Amino acid sequence: MAKGTVFFCQNCGHESSKWLGQCPGCREWNTFVEELAPKKKGGKTSMVTREKTTPVTLREIELKEEERISTGMTELDRVLGGGIVAGALLLVGGDPGIGKSTILLQVCRNLAMQNHQVLYISGEESLKQIKIRANRMGEFGDSLKLFCETSLEEIEQVVRESRPEIVVIDSIQTMYHENVSAAPGSVSQVRESTNVLMMLAKTLGIAIFIVGHVTKEGVVAGPRVLEHMVDTVLYFEGDRHASYRILRGVKNRFGSTNEIGVFEMQQDGLREVKNPSQFMLNGKPVGASGSVVTCSMEGTRPILVEIQALISTTSFQIPRRTTVGIDFNRVNLLMAVLEKRAGLQLGGCDAYVNLTGGMKLTEPSIDLAVVAAIISSFRNKVVGEHTIIFGEVGLTGEVRGVSQAEIRIREAKKMGFTRCVIPKSNQDSLNLDGEELQGMEITGISGVLDLYEVIAAG
Secondary structure, three states, X not given: OOOOEEEEEOOOOOXXXXXOOEOOOOOOEOOEEEEEOOOOOOOXXXXXXXXXXXXXXXXXXXXXXXXXXXXXXXXXXXXXXXXXXXXXXXXEXXXXXXXXHHHHHXXXXXXXXXXXXXXXXXXXXXXXXXHHHHHOOOOOOOOEEEEEOOEHHHHHHHHHHHOOOEEEEEOXXXXXXXXXXXXXXXXXHHHHHHHHHHHHHHHHOOEEEEEEEEOOOOOEOOOOHHHHHOOEEEEEEOOOOOOEEEEEEEEEOOOOOOOEEEEEEEXXXXXXXXXXXXXXXXXXXXXXXXXXXXXEEEOOEEEEEEEEEEEEEOOOOOOOEEEEOEOHHHHHHHHHHHHHHOOOOOOOEEEEEEEHHHOOEOOHHHHHHHHHHHHHHHHOOOOOOOEEEOOXXXXXXXXXXXXXXXXXXXXXHHOOOOEEEEEHHHHHHOOOOOHHHOOOEEEEEOEHHHHHHHHHHX
16 A cells, blocks of 8 residues: 555445455445545635534424425426425436536526526536537526636635525536545545535535536446435436436435436427326337336326337347346246246247336336236237236236326326226225226236236237
């Protein structure tokens, strides 16, 4: 080890004087990196100060509706839990070019048009570059201020003097603290910079957005402790070469973590997709086997998605199994259930299962649709165009009930579907005489063998 260096765990931030194969803090392997030891400069202290406070009771704390600030984007407000909370520290991550800076600049534009004081701090782009990008979005209000700087001391001073309501830091990997001798983007710099911003947000009541780059594994670069320090973590999903973008909240101290926002990238920025079900079903083939529509609940929102399966005779000794948007092991489990309980000979077939629209779903309610798509492709039978299927499948081949079945059926009816294949337990609990379910043919099944009749009926 070189003199004056220490080792940090990239996952949890654990510090060690020597390299270790396994981190004693988080038990992960090969996560230690070598960095220069932090050196405190004499007489130089952080400007962040804590205000003196005293303990209070819950009765003394007053909550007001106006404490949440609307971003002007319904989809983003949904993911945030209703809007921006004063004093919140929010982290936005995603692949390069996915739209992190674009959506935050659009939020700054909307807030500035509402006369909120906004400060956009960029460590990666010049003022002219930001201006070029802003010209494509439209007019901006004068309450938006731009500042290009990477020094936390300078940024802290400007924030304290201007006292904005919203601050955007783009990005945290370019910021550096003079008291830390490591390079910008290192574990110690990211951790110290985030700590300074957290203290600013809490002491001054300023909402701060932080843009974080991601690694090749898809997680925010830097120590894992970064996600623990912030209040909200938002991830952009989707292919940056495609038009769709999905914003998912994986941590939120002020709302649900199950909500998603759907956006479409256009020339003038990101546009909200008000009806994700219609967007996801665009281009659905008609009269093709192996195509099934299902409904997944993302928080309080039902979204219809198409599942496609292709089963073909293999040319290899070991059949290939490929999944996109669906858990690979879950698909293998469902195929084993079909071989054991339904008698399908899939051992000599390649299987490709795809979830269209760029979505990634882990909800077990899509199991029945995956099974139906596999059977449809294997037998080359077409599932009815106006049929929707959802339900959870167990290892014995039984079909289990799912939550919020009535909400899923209402969404299917709104999108023009006339037949729903659902678990038998859900059918027994539905109010079939209700006006909202009128016109829908509800078919309840209790096992995967019942799918043969459903697919044969078309």
